[in-house]
Amino acid sequence: MRNIGLVIAYRGGDFAGWQIQKNAETVEGDLKQAIFEVTGETAVVYGAGRTDAGVHARGQRANFKTDSAIPADRFAFALNAHLPKAIRVMQSFEVPRAFHSRYGAKGKCYTYRVYRGKIEDPLTADFSWQYGYPLDVEKIRAAARDVIGTHDFKSFQAAGSSAKTSVRRVDRIEIEESGPMLILRYYGNGFLYNMVRILTGTLLAIGSGQLPEDAMPAIIAAKDRNRAGVTAPAKGLELTQVYY
Amino acid sequence: MRNIGLVIAYRGGDFAGWQIQKNAETVEGDLKQAIFEVTGETAVVYGAGRTDAGVHARGQRANFKTDSAIPADRFAFALNAHLPKAIRVMQSFEVPRAFHSRYGAKGKCYTYRVYRGKIEDPLTADFSWQYGYPLDVEKIRAAARDVIGTHDFKSFQAAGSSAKTSVRRVDRIEIEESGPMLILRYYGNGFLYNMVRILTGTLLAIGSGQLPEDAMPAIIAAKDRNRAGVTAPAKGLELTQVYY
Numbered sequence: 291m292r293n294i295g296l297v298i299a300y301r302g303g304d305f306a307g308w309q310i311q312k313n314a315e316t317v318e319g320d321l322k323q324a325i326f327e328v329t330g331e332t333a334v335v336y337g338a339g340r341t342d343a344g345v346h347a348r349g350q351r352a353n354f355k356t357d358s359a360i361p362a363d364r365f366a367f368a369l370n371a372h373l374p375k376a377i378r379v380m381q382s383f384e385v386p387r388a389f390h391s392r393y394g395a396k397g398k399c400y401t402y403r404v405y406r407g408k409i410e411d412p413l414t415a416d417f418s419w420q421y422g423y424p425l426d427v428e429k430i431r432a433a434a435r436d437v438i439g440t441h442d443f444k445s446f447q448a449a450g451s452s453a454k455t456s457v458r459r460v461d462r463i464e465i466e467e468s469g470p471m472l473i474l475r476y477y478g479n480g481f482l483y484n485m486v487r488i489l490t491g492t493l494l495a496i497g498s499g500q501l502p503e504d505a506m507p508a509i510i511a512a513k514d515r516n517r518a519g520v521t522a523p524a525k526g527l528e529l530t531q532v533y534y
Numbered sequence: 535m536r537n538i539g540l541v542i543a544y545r546g547g548d549f550a551g552w553q554i555q556k557n558a559e560t561v562e563g564d565l566k567q568a569i570f571e572v573t574g575e576t577a578v579v580y581g582a583g584r585t586d587a588g589v590h591a592r593g594q595r596a597n598f599k600t601d602s603a604i605p606a607d608r609f610a611f612a613l614n615a616h617l618p619k620a621i622r623v624m625q626s627f628e629v630p631r632a633f634h635s636r637y638g639a640k641g642k643c644y645t646y647r648v649y650r651g652k653i654e655d656p657l658t659a660d661f662s663w664q665y666g667y668p669l670d671v672e673k674i675r676a677a678a679r680d681v682i683g684t685h686d687f688k689s690f691q692a693a694g695s696s697a698k699t700s701v702r703r704v705d706r707i708e709i710e711e712s713g714p715m716l717i718l719r720y721y722g723n724g725f726l727y728n729m730v731r732i733l734t735g736t737l738l739a740i741g742s743g744q745l746p747e748d749a750m751p752a753i754i755a756a757k758d759r760n761r762a763g764v765t766a767p768a769k770g771l772e773l774t775q776v777y778y
Contacts, residue, residue, distance in 0.1 A: 301656045346657055366653060376656050409610060412545045412620050413590055413661065413772070528657070 344524030419526035492519035568616035588768030663770035680750035736763035
């Protein structure tokens with residue numbers, strides 16, 4: 291069988307997340323249905339990241355096996371014809387038979403957008419978290435530097451997670467100011483469930499003075515979810531890229 | 535009576551345009567209703583620009599007269615409590631009694647976003663025009679320079695317009711590339727009905743080679759709507775700022 295790789299973008303607010311569910315529209319479910327309509331085959335769709343309800347993706351990756359003879363690069367157009375507008379297959383291509391979107395991933399980039407303003411801008415409201423407290427961006431930059439490296443990120447994992455280990459490596463956090471928008475880009479070898487959202491909530495708590503500016507190392511060391519900040523809302527988060 | 539000035543942002547896709555209509559939701563209509571709910575008064579809302587259905591605004595301006603004693607800066611919060619999320623009053627303040635948002639405007643900035651890619655990005659689809667033909671940005675820049683100045687822009691006016699004169703002054707067109715997005719910012723003393731959308735359609739026709747690269751001066755001189763390019767879709771357009 292051939293193995294087809296996909297790059298997928300979607301608007302998270304339209305779906306109950308990536309993972310297939312009964313009685314709810316999901317990205318995986320819609321893709322599986324579109325593959326069936328194009329190939330007549332019931333495929334398993336392997337996604338790189340199981341994004342939550344509301345989380346957007348610009349560079350989600352997936353793959354599926356098929357016996358169809360459709361040229362690999364035509365799958366994008368064929369699948370898009372059977373997908374809602376809120377999901378687009380941006381690219382499709384042949385990948386090696388053993389390629390697996392999730393197990394093969396070497397790293398990921400997530401982007402979190404924060405709108406700094408008392409009144410939420412309706413043009414960006416679906417893609418950012420409106421944060422009304424004044425933020426000291428230099429404090430956020432300093433605290434972000436404390437996150438870099440290989441740590442046990444148990445403090446930044448949603449309660450009840452089942453990951454075998456909570457050790458992850460964060461390579462880089464880029465912080466960009468673009469007018470009222472504060473954009474945080476997280477690069478790492480993998481992220482725990484809700485990890486980017488809890489890191490963002492914690493960085494903003496430090497930036498707004500709700501937590502001390504030197505709090506980050508102790509929060510990491512505590513391995514206790516209760517020590518970190520709130521889980522930032524899903525709508526501000528985007529899975530930007532997956533690295534192989 | 536006091537005169538209250540507003541800066542308003544809205545997501546155009548949610549409305550049948552600015553101007554009040556029976557049996558359709560409009561920004562002016564929603565504002566008038568919100569003012570009534572806050573003050574108990576039936577006000578006339580004077581808007582700076584009557585944006586079309588689908589056109590977004592980040593810096594629309596309006597004013598209304600009131601006898602209410604509410605502090606001017608509180609109107610933003612009070613009105614927002616009675617407006618749909620797709621409209622936000624970003625600022626409110628006292629303006630001189632004679633101030634009129636439309637007649638007092640000295641200039642405007644409109645932004646048009648073009649998504650250059652074969653497949654439309656679902657995260658920006660509501661705010662840009664997906665243009666599949668390859669574009670030569672240098673040709674667009676050169677043609678945009680021919681637009682600058684005071685001209686009779688009759689070729690760029692929707693058929694059936696009732697403006698007294700079609701002479702307008704375009705001060706500047708900024709063209710910015712941001713990844714797949716091509717952003718055109720138009721600054722001028724005023725724009726005819728559909729003028730920015732027809733200018734954009736014409737610039738893109740030149741950039742894609744559908745019109746000769748030196749076509750712009752002759753199109754302007756012709757004063758004939760049929761000589762210009764298509765009217766670019768409303769959803770790519772935003773009223774960015776109004777100058778007084």
